[in-house]
Amino acid sequence: MSMYQTVVKAIGSEAGLFKEEQMLILFGENAPETLKNYCYNIEVLPVERPIEKNMTLRIGDDQYRITAVGNVVTKNLHDLGHLTIKFDGAEQADLPGSLHVALGEYPDIQLNTKITIN
Template identity: 50%
Template sequence: MTLYKTNIVEVGSDAAMFKEENMMILFGKEAPAELADYAYIIDVTPLAAAIEVGMTLSFNSSEYAITAVGNVVDKNLTNLGHITLKFDGSTEAELPGTLYLEAKALPEASAGTVITIN
């Protein structure tokens, strides 16, 4: 069952700058102008249920295991489309708005990329 599905509609001019830190920032179309340049802008869509460790987040066909979930990730993703993705394999959520994923190369992401959580 797909818990969540959205599309990247735009990539901020400086979004790739966080790759060195193994991070990506997602934000809905209502992103403040000062943040939009650093984010992957997505369609805001609701979650079907809570995100849990062990689920999979995918960018098209690139899959990443979810290793930890910050305590406001579900709320922020549903309401603002705004979360940080950290690809470091952390098993404890240090930041409330961050979704932690297995440590491997960041996905190629561009306008039209489909993001799903299963």
């Protein structure tokens, strides 16, 4: 069973711009207007326990090992549905709200794509 699970409810018109930078932004329905167009909007749901290194992030059919977790990742995801995911394999988070995962193919995210962490 997943310790966190949600789905993509809407996709901002500019959300795909970060693909070149190998990152994406998730945000719940209360995303600030300045960010809304750059985010994948998700349903805000509780996080069962802290997100930790070596857990697995799944986006649709794609799976990634978590390599680094910023110190506010769990709180931001739980409270706001906000998470910045970087597909760079970094062993240390560069920002408090960043989740880094092992290098892999950038996911194809559509409406209703399921996102889980376990």
